[in-house]
Amino acid sequence: MGQGLHTKIIQVASRCLGVPTSKIHISEANTDKVPNTPPTAASISTDINGMAVKKACQAMKERLEPYMYANPKGNWEDWVRAAYIDRVSLSVTGFHKVEDLHYDWEKNVGRPYDYFSFGTAATEVEIDCLTGDHHVIKTHIVMDVGDSLNPAIDVGQIEGGFIQGYGMFVLEDHQITPRVI
Incomplete structure (x- = not known):
């Protein structure tokens, strides 16, 4: 279960932050990081976790943008170092919930999944x-x-x-x- 999930999540972070995948590290999910994380089930893991990572990376990039604009020829390490020296928080979390999912078993109507493959x-x-x-x-x-x-x-x-x-x-x-x- 979950084979390839970490690779895909690394790719999402890499694309969102504009850094090589070699600069991204994944650790196992744990409730000390996200206390109400959903399970990896029903083929929704990449969708939910990928969108959560995307939201977190967008928040991080927003915090680093002033340093990117101030030093456009700099690199990731330069921008992170400058933010760190200015005591900008370099810790973010992301959470994603698929909206409008519902199902009435008695009436057999609703939208239990975001999509079908x-x-x-x-x-x-x-x-x-x-x-x-x-x-x-x-x-x-x-x-x-x-x-x-x-x-x-x-x-x-x-x-x-x-x-x-x-x-x-x-x-x-x-x-x-x-x-x-």
């Missing part, structure tokens, strides 16, 4: 009719992920999701437990 796959397999063994010849996957922050990570996630589903349906022994009524 869609995909499909077709797999060609060769099956030994005597033994039931099979061999995957090829798979074609089409997935709409919108505007990807990092296509390489998204392709890996999609491929991983396919393999997980493949394993669940053809390699694992499903046990059906009868319900006693």
